[in-house]
Amino acid sequence: MNSEIEIRSGAAVDQPTTPAPPVAGDTSYKSWGNYPQASHKKILRPAWMDEITGKLLCDNAPLLAYGLGRSYGDSCLNDGGTLMDMRGLDRILHFDAEQGSIVCEAGVSLGEILLIVVPRGWFLPVTPGTKIVTLAGAIANDVHGKNHHVEGTIGCHVEQFGLVRSSGSEVVCSRDENPELFAATIGGMGLTGVIVWVELRLKKIVSAQIEMDTVAFSTFEDFIRLSSDEEGAKYEYTVGWVDCLSGRKTRGIFMRGNHATEGKLQTHPEKTKLSVPFMLPGFTLNPLTIRAFNSLYYTIGRSKAGHSQVHYDPFFYPLDKVGDWNRIYGRAGFTQYQCVVPESEVAAFQEILERIARGGQGSFLGVIKKFGSVKSPGMMSFPRPGLTLALDFPFRGAQTLRLFAELDEVVLAAKGALYPAKDPRMSPRMFRLSYPRLEEFRRYVDPALSSSFWRRVAEETA
Amino acid sequence: MSQGLVILGATSKIAQEVARIAAREGREVLLVARNNERLEAVSGDLVARGASRVESIAADLSDTGKHEALWAQVEQRMPEMSSVLLAYGSLGDQARAETSVPYTMRELNTNFSSAASLLSYAAASLERRKSGVLAVITSVAGDRARRSNYVYGSAKGALTLFVQGLRARLFASGVRVLTIKPGPVDTPMIAHMKKGPLTASPKSVAAIIYRQMEEGNAEVIYIPAYWRVIMAVIRAIPEGVGKKLKF
Numbered sequence: 001m002n003s004e005i006e007i008r009s010g011a012a013v014d015q016p017t018t019p020a021p022p023v024a025g026d027t028s029y030k031s032w033g034n035y036p037q038a039s040h041k042k043i044l045r046p047a048w049m050d051e052i053t054g055k056l057l058c059d060n061a062p063l064l065a066y067g068l069g070r071s072y073g074d075s076c077l078n079d080g081g082t083l084m085d086m087r088g089l090d091r092i093l094h095f096d097a098e099q100g101s102i103v104c105e106a107g108v109s110l111g112e113i114l115l116i117v118v119p120r121g122w123f124l125p126v127t128p129g130t131k132i133v134t135l136a137g138a139i140a141n142d143v144h145g146k147n148h149h150v151e152g153t154i155g156c157h158v159e160q161f162g163l164v165r166s167s168g169s170e171v172v173c174s175r176d177e178n179p180e181l182f183a184a185t186i187g188g189m190g191l192t193g194v195i196v197w198v199e200l201r202l203k204k205i206v207s208a209q210i211e212m213d214t215v216a217f218s219t220f221e222d223f224i225r226l227s228s229d230e231e232g233a234k235y236e237y238t239v240g241w242v243d244c245l246s247g248r249k250t251r252g253i254f255m256r257g258n259h260a261t262e263g264k265l266q267t268h269p270e271k272t273k274l275s276v277p278f279m280l281p282g283f284t285l286n287p288l289t290i291r292a293f294n295s296l297y298y299t300i301g302r303s304k305a306g307h308s309q310v311h312y313d314p315f316f317y318p319l320d321k322v323g324d325w326n327r328i329y330g331r332a333g334f335t336q337y338q339c340v341v342p343e344s345e346v347a348a349f350q351e352i353l354e355r356i357a358r359g360g361q362g363s364f365l366g367v368i369k370k371f372g373s374v375k376s377p378g379m380m381s382f383p384r385p386g387l388t389l390a391l392d393f394p395f396r397g398a399q400t401l402r403l404f405a406e407l408d409e410v411v412l413a414a415k416g417a418l419y420p421a422k423d424p425r426m427s428p429r430m431f432r433l434s435y436p437r438l439e440e441f442r443r444y445v446d447p448a449l450s451s452s453f454w455r456r457v458a459e460e461t462a
Numbered sequence: 463m464s465q466g467l468v469i470l471g472a473t474s475k476i477a478q479e480v481a482r483i484a485a486r487e488g489r490e491v492l493l494v495a496r497n498n499e500r501l502e503a504v505s506g507d508l509v510a511r512g513a514s515r516v517e518s519i520a521a522d523l524s525d526t527g528k529h530e531a532l533w534a535q536v537e538q539r540m541p542e543m544s545s546v547l548l549a550y551g552s553l554g555d556q557a558r559a560e561t562s563v564p565y566t567m568r569e570l571n572t573n574f575s576s577a578a579s580l581l582s583y584a585a586a587s588l589e590r591r592k593s594g595v596l597a598v599i600t601s602v603a604g605d606r607a608r609r610s611n612y613v614y615g616s617a618k619g620a621l622t623l624f625v626q627g628l629r630a631r632l633f634a635s636g637v638r639v640l641t642i643k644p645g646p647v648d649t650p651m652i653a654h655m656k657k658g659p660l661t662a663s664p665k666s667v668a669a670i671i672y673r674q675m676e677e678g679n680a681e682v683i684y685i686p687a688y689w690r691v692i693m694a695v696i697r698a699i700p701e702g703v704g705k706k707l708k709f
Contacts, residue, residue, distance in 0.1 A: 050500070091507035092511065093507065
């Protein structure tokens with residue numbers, strides 16, 4: 001009488017189990033921008049890789065895997081469908097501290113990886129501006145960081161991963177094995193299957209510190225000069241912060257850095273001290289407060305200009321210090337406009353900055369960066385050689401949408417693109433024109449998977 | 463003190479979090495659970511997090527007939543054991559239990575009889591060593607039987623009493639016995655329920671368990687501590703009233 005013990009999950013007498021039954025109309029899973037909202041018919045919370053099977057995907061279609069919800073728009077939402085919370089898959093399966101590679105389950109966060117690898121002298125090969133994202137989420141969005149001009153996207157450093165498709169069991173994807181599926185899944189927005197584990201190559205470091213230079217710039221030409229290939233070659237990490245409300249003058253701060261060559265291999269603190277405990281009223285951010293913030297940031301940046309040594313945590317992840325900082329934008333939420341245009345289209349880039357300044361809707365944080373030419377294996381990757389701009393906007397309905405539609409036309413005319421991970425509103429036309437491999441990608445989309453984003457911008461009309 | 467840690471039911475969420483803390487401290491850990499593939503995932507994770515040695519044994523813990531052989535293997539693989547944590551259990555399906563007696567008996571075996579059997583072997587091991595900690599996760603549900611889950615509750619209640627008895631027996635040999643009574647914890651075990659305000663995180667529960675095992679001197683702990691008060695109130699409800707309650 002030993003074999004038939006049934007148990008919901010998890011305990012010693014475990015056996016493959018089906019994740020939890022539905023929670024009706026769950027609205028607790030949000031995107032980072034809190035716009036748009038979604039209600040999910042069903043939430044699955046698997047705790048083990050073996051629970052994720054082709055049958056599970058079929059039975060719960062349309063389904064989307066959800067990580068830490070740091071996508072701003074609706075690419076991490078699946079309104080009316082099933083969301084599969086992947087955070088239960090948070091195990092490091094193997095860490096090779098000699099060769100510098102790590103195999104993790106899909107739901108492990110980049111911050112958790114750093115805690116393991118930094119003390120042994122390794123670092124993420126590419127990191128976005130937050131470490132509170134899952135590894136699989138980072139791959140699904142083929143994230144980039146301050147070293148794009150040197151290292152490309154995170155997809156460039158993925159050795160292989162396991163992908164579960166509704167048609168069967170797990171398939172291993174790498175540059176040699178199922179290379180088409182590998183390419184479609186990197187930057188594939190979670191639509192080609194559910195990533196269950198990933199092997200990532202790491203970067204060798206000898207110190208957790210970053211040697212940082214801060215330079216204030218007051219014209220766009222200065223920024224371009226600081227971002228030149230010649231200058232960029234000297235610094236692994238480069239990024240500019242720009243004050244979009246300063247009118248015609250593009251003033252800002254340029255930050256650049258390299259891993260220090262000596263120092264301790266100290267990790268970041270595990271807990272954040274500060275946190276925004278609840279949604280602030282929407283009026284907290286208005287053009288005036290934003291202008292004040294931007295001026296202050298610029299002044300502080302200028303006074304600190306010069307050389308300093310900082311820990312990787314404040315250098316890469318300044319906003320991670322404040323938990324749930326998105327709540328400062330209130331219930332209406334916020335969004336980010338991130339575009340890229342080829343470097344030859346500097347004029348378009350400047351026009352975008354000017355239109356934003358004229359629009360007066362402001363942006364808390366404007367980040368500019370020159371992407372390099374390192375090519376990602378990803379079919380649908382956003383980064384491409386050129387200049388990228390990322391601006392946060394409090395969401396103000398029609399007014400915000402109108403401004404974005406104007407900006408879209410400038411981006412399109414310049415042969416640029418928008419970043420799906422940040423987008424709650426681009427048109428199907430915009431998506432189609434800026435992602436030339438869309439039709440090819442469509443062939444690899446798993447029929448059991450979908451997202452709010454995908455239905456909005458790319459679903460074929462019969 | 464901090465030598466080998468043996469975890470029975472090592473793939474439960476709370477057990478995994480306890481093991482991670484032990485791993486960070488560079489300890490040796492022996493994991494026992496049914497599913498080999500899952501044990502491998504947990505082992506890899508603990509090694510990556512710093513455990514100096516991780517051993518695992520795949521075994522069906524409900525099979526009491528094999529416990530003697532299983533425990534011999536535990537002794538052999540982790541001769542320097544200093545702490546044993548029993549962490550498995552099954553919440554079960556009360557409605558099903560009410561229509562299937564064999565199912566009820568299986569649930570009682572999982573939550574009580576099999577645990578009592580394993581604990582008897584573990585107790586003898588530690589008694590011989592004249593030191594160590596034997597920690598057992600029971601439940602606040604064992605403090606009073608309730609309409610909605612008395613099969614689970616009665617098994618956990620019996621387990622609580624059994625552990626109390628072991629405490630009295632092992633006291634003389636210097637072995638500490640710790641009874642752990644968590645309230646609802648956000649684990650796959652209760653994933654089908656709506657999360658209430660009193661649901662604790664596995665990580666925080668594990669931190670308390672580990673600290674109490676390694677440094678504490680408590681005999682019976684409730685996690686979070688306010689459950690001691692809540693359960694005192696629930697226990698005080700007169701039987702005549704209690705039988706009419708649906709909770």
